[in-house]
Amino acid sequence: MHSKEMHPLLAMLAMVLRPVVRFMFHVKPKGVENLPKSGPYILVGNHVTNVDPLAVAYFVYVQLHRAPHFLAKESLFRVPVIGRFLLAAGQIPVYRTGGGRNDEPLKVAYQYLEAGHTIAIFPEGTLTRDPNLWPMRGKFGAVRMALECKVPIYPMAHWGAQEI
Secondary structure (H helix, E strand, O other): OOOOOOOHHHHHHHHHHHHHHHHHOOOOOOOHHHOOOOOOEEEEEOOOOOOHHHHHHHHHHHHOOOOEEEEEEHHHHHOOOHHHHHHHOOOEEEOOOOOOOOHHHHHHHHHHHHOOOEEEEOOOOOOOOOOOOOOOOOOOHHHHHHHHHOOOEEEEOOOOHHHO
């Protein structure tokens, strides 16, 4: 694990969640060799179920040896205890009400990227509503961030979490 990415609370959470997630999922990544071992980049993936972030965080932490940082809906950060853990572990709240721009979360994400971290984003911004679980139309934030920060963006797909 890159020590500059690891917050002590994130390491503690990983120690607790790793066996739980390993029990829930059978993560078999393919193409890991195509992802950089260090340096900033953005991972974008499909969002099928509420447990997707756990599966992706497990992949990023265990397989890539990186600290997972997500842009996540702000309401998660209002859940007692969980919200504080999410913030302390480096997750970034995105405010979806008000119809305005989300410049503040992007600034925080830019800081993580400038520090050499990885950001994971579900560009749809929400769970798919398609009954066959096909992705919905994505938002442009990940592409905007990659262009403005001059970092690569890597697509990824995962499947099976919907069985949980």
